[in-house]
Amino acid sequence: MIRLELRGQVSERMVYCSPFFAVIMTLLSGMLIFSFLGVNPTQAIITFFVEPISSIDGIAELCVKATPLVLIAIGLSFCFKANIWNIGAEGQLTIGALAGGGLCLLFFNSSSQFLMPGMLIFGILGGMAWAGIPAFLKIRFGTNEILTSLMLTYIGLLILSYLIHGPWKDPEGQNFPESRLFQDAALLPIILDETRLHLGWIITLICVPVAWMLMTYHLIGFQIRVMGMAPMASNFAGFRGKNIIWISFLISGGLAGLAGTIEVAGPIGQIIPVISPGYGFTAIIVAFLGRLHPIGCLLSGLLMALTYLGGDNAQIELNLPNAVTGVFQGMLLFFLLASDVLVRYRIRIVSFKNKHRNIG
Amino acid sequence: MILKRIVLGVFLITGMLFNAADGSAAEKKAKVGFVYVGPIGDHGWSYQHNVGRLAIARTFSDKVKTTYVESVPYGADATRVITKLARSGHDLIFTTSFGYMNPTLKIAKRFPKVKFEHATGYKRSKNLATYSGRFYEGRHVVGLIAGKMTKSNILGYVASYPIPEVIRGINSTIIAARSVNPKIKIKVVWVSTWFDPGKEADATKALIAQGADVILQHTDSPAPLQQAQKNKVWAVGQASDMVNFGPKAQLTAIIDDWNAYYINRTKAMLEGTWKSQDTWGGFKSGMVKMAPYNKAIPADVVAMAEKAKDGIIAGTVHPFTGPIKDQSGKIVIPAGKTADDGMLLGMNFYVEGVDGTIPK
Numbered sequence: 001m002i003r004l005e006l007r008g009q010v011s012e013r014m015v016y017c018s019p020f021f022a023v024i025m026t027l028l029s030g031m032l033i034f035s036f037l038g039v040n041p042t043q044a045i046i047t048f049f050v051e052p053i054s055s056i057d058g059i060a061e062l063c064v065k066a067t068p069l070v071l072i073a074i075g076l077s078f079c080f081k082a083n084i085w086n087i088g089a090e091g092q093l094t095i096g097a098l099a100g101g102g103l104c105l106l107f108f109n110s111s112s113q114f115l116m117p118g119m120l121i122f123g124i125l126g127g128m129a130w131a132g133i134p135a136f137l138k139i140r141f142g143t144n145e146i147l148t149s150l151m152l153t154y155i156g157l158l159i160l161s162y163l164i165h166g167p168w169k170d171p172e173g174q175n176f177p178e179s180r181l182f183q184d185a186a187l188l189p190i191i192l193d194e195t196r197l198h199l200g201w202i203i204t205l206i207c208v209p210v211a212w213m214l215m216t217y218h219l220i221g222f223q224i225r226v227m228g229m230a231p232m233a234s235n236f237a238g239f240r241g242k243n244i245i246w247i248s249f250l251i252s253g254g255l256a257g258l259a260g261t262i263e264v265a266g267p268i269g270q271i272i273p274v275i276s277p278g279y280g281f282t283a284i285i286v287a288f289l290g291r292l293h294p295i296g297c298l299l300s301g302l303l304m305a306l307t308y309l310g311g312d313n314a315q316i317e318l319n320l321p322n323a324v325t326g327v328f329q330g331m332l333l334f335f336l337l338a339s340d341v342l343v344r345y346r347i348r349i350v351s352f353k354n355k356h357r358n359i360g
Numbered sequence: 361m362i363l364k365r366i367v368l369g370v371f372l373i374t375g376m377l378f379n380a381a382d383g384s385a386a387e388k389k390a391k392v393g394f395v396y397v398g399p400i401g402d403h404g405w406s407y408q409h410n411v412g413r414l415a416i417a418r419t420f421s422d423k424v425k426t427t428y429v430e431s432v433p434y435g436a437d438a439t440r441v442i443t444k445l446a447r448s449g450h451d452l453i454f455t456t457s458f459g460y461m462n463p464t465l466k467i468a469k470r471f472p473k474v475k476f477e478h479a480t481g482y483k484r485s486k487n488l489a490t491y492s493g494r495f496y497e498g499r500h501v502v503g504l505i506a507g508k509m510t511k512s513n514i515l516g517y518v519a520s521y522p523i524p525e526v527i528r529g530i531n532s533t534i535i536a537a538r539s540v541n542p543k544i545k546i547k548v549v550w551v552s553t554w555f556d557p558g559k560e561a562d563a564t565k566a567l568i569a570q571g572a573d574v575i576l577q578h579t580d581s582p583a584p585l586q587q588a589q590k591n592k593v594w595a596v597g598q599a600s601d602m603v604n605f606g607p608k609a610q611l612t613a614i615i616d617d618w619n620a621y622y623i624n625r626t627k628a629m630l631e632g633t634w635k636s637q638d639t640w641g642g643f644k645s646g647m648v649k650m651a652p653y654n655k656a657i658p659a660d661v662v663a664m665a666e667k668a669k670d671g672i673i674a675g676t677v678h679p680f681t682g683p684i685k686d687q688s689g690k691i692v693i694p695a696g697k698t699a700d701d702g703m704l705l706g707m708n709f710y711v712e713g714v715d716g717t718i719p720k
Contacts, residue, residue, distance in 0.1 A: 057443075057447065061440050061443075061444075064436065064440070065436075065437075065440070161552060165521075165522075165552070165719065174482065174523065174524060174705075174706060175522060175523050175524060175708055176458065176521070176523050177521055177523075178459075178462075181462065196439065196440070196443075263435070263436060266436075267435070267436035267439060267440075268435045268436050269462070270462070272434050272435055272459065273434070274434055274435060275435065277433040277435075277437060308437075309440075312441050312444055313444070315427070315429045315430065316393070316427045316428075316429060316444065317427075319427070319428075321399075321400075321430065322399060322429070322430045322431045323399075
């Protein structure tokens with residue numbers, strides 16, 4: 001007989017162990033599903049999780065795919081730590097991509113070396129501006145940021161749709177909804193020959209320790225954490241709640257906007273009607289899987305990216321349907337939530353005899 | 361005790377891994393890969409391409425291995441997936457949606473030995489061919505039937521994006537419909553998506569509310585047909601025979617049949633005669649077909665439709681035969697002339713009888 005027993009206090013060890021439990025459980029259940037599908041389960045796991053990164057090119061692709069996920073997840077961690085629920089990273093990404101990409105389209109003749117850095121800065125500002133709206137509304141009118149940030153995502157996507165079907169359409173593109181291709185000066189340089197690994201990955205790797213320092217050693221990080229854990233205490237300490245809302249929204253919006261510009265100036269190379277296949281939403285899972293910690297976000301972002309690559313590979317090699325990718329991502333989150341029970345509870349295995357005696 | 365079990369488990373799993381790694385010796389077959397924009401499902405655009413893939417697999421079962429990746433988003437993911445196919449030893453790769461044009465072009469340059477075919481695009485290179493269907497021929501037949509079946513003299517058209525392909529279909533339909541009944545008008549709703557059952561259903565309801573009693577669609581879901589059935593008006597299936605979704609409502613359907621083309625191109629690849637080219641096949645090559653006609657259509661209308669189809673095959677009927685006026689009444693195709701392929705491919709104006717303007 002298994003019994004859950006409330007722990008006296010939150011288990012620090014379990015906070016960091018439960019993602020690993022989740023991954024292991026996902027793998028085991030995945031093997032079970034594969035064997036039901038009539039595929040050799042170990043072969044399938046190798047195809048899914050090992051083969052995609054068994055070459056330099058594969059690892060480069062993994063990093064390319066992880067870049068937006070990690071960047072956005074790090075930003076969201078700041079919000080979520082402060083108990084501020086920014087659900088609109090997808091919209092902030094889109095507006096960032098439009099701000100950065102728009103600069104390129106405005107100067108489409110330019111081959112200036114300042115163009116690409118300028119685009120990145122515009123992307124950050126664009127994302128910040130879009131994230132600033134729910135922050136402002138929350139502070140000024142006390143609106144629920146979950147709703148406003150989510151709704152602004154749809155507005156952002158419609159602005160993208162308008163621009164790409166209208167003023168920003170490629171004049172030589174036969175009326176197809178795509179912008180012109182970005183010129184070389186606007187593209188992020190490739191940092192590993194023969195692959196698609198671009199400067200965005202380096203930017204991401206720089207963001208990880210910077211965010212960690214900010215979160216752990218800077219007063220801002222401390223205020224965010226206190227506000228998230230004990231808003232009353234934060235007030236007593238004299239921390240300005242408004243400032244924390246602004247800061248966490250601007251950080252996450254800025255990083256999402258940066259991710260958007262990196263996507264259009266990196267692997268995509270133009271503005272298209274669908275810039276992100278839902279990175280802004282997937283990054284929410286990445287942030288929680290990474291325990292709202294920058295290094296955790298890096299690891300979980302890579303893992304999440306691997307599920308996409310594995311999904312491609314499973315389709316090509318094993319003729320498995322694309323839904324397998326979604327099943328894996330769903331299981332990962334499900335098992336993470338399930339394992340989190342262990343943070344607050346411990347499992348007691350009680351023998352039947354004991355129990356009987358207890359009753360008696 | 362527990363430790364012992366864990367160690368045993370680890371041994372078992374590693375043992376299985378090695379076993380799996382051994383059993384992967386494959387014989388040498390040519391490989392043909394497909395990239396689909398949607399899930400395969402059981403009808404529609406991607407489904408028809410997959411039917412073509414299966415035809416290759418059947419015809420060359422001993423010489424060719426086919427693979428596919430479904431639901432590949434445009435942009436960064438498309439590039440990754442196509443590259444992955446090229447890298448993993450595929451000889452011929454079909455990318456089956458317009459949005460893959462620029463990625464396919466880029467990758468074709470990097471892998472000069474791999475042959476690529478892109479559906480519905482206009483950019484070609486030495487190892488990149490393009491192909492598409494003359495679906496406007498099917499629209500002509502549909503227009504004739506719709507013209508005879510409508511009571512309200514209003515046709516409703518659920519359209520995706522204002523690109524030449526879609527505008528050509530609208531024009532072809534209305535020209536044919538007005539040739540049997542000059543009072544007919546066509547109303548168009550743009551849904552800005554290829555597949556969104558909700559939006560397509562809403563558009564259909566709006567068209568029916570405006571008096572349309574024959575619904576035509578250039579989108580991929582069966583929602584318009586289902587709505588038509590519910591509201592007891594006629595509809596025409598798209599890409600596949602959709603009769604199961606609306607057996608009473610479906611007049612007929614325009615079927616995309618890629619089987620013969622895919623088999624020919626695979627054969628050419630195997631025999632070393634493959635060349636980059638542009639193929640635009642219609643009724644004559646069998647790339648466009650009509651689904652069985654609804655029993656409710658009078659025999660003389662069916663005979664007229666079949667006659668038109670035979671005429672197109674024989675070359676005596678052309679859906680765009682002058683005199684054809686645009687919306688302002690200006691003659692765009694003079695009497696006795698037909699539109700050439702250049703005009704058809706770049707078509708960006710409505711002909712007389714279409715309600716509204718093309719979104720810019």
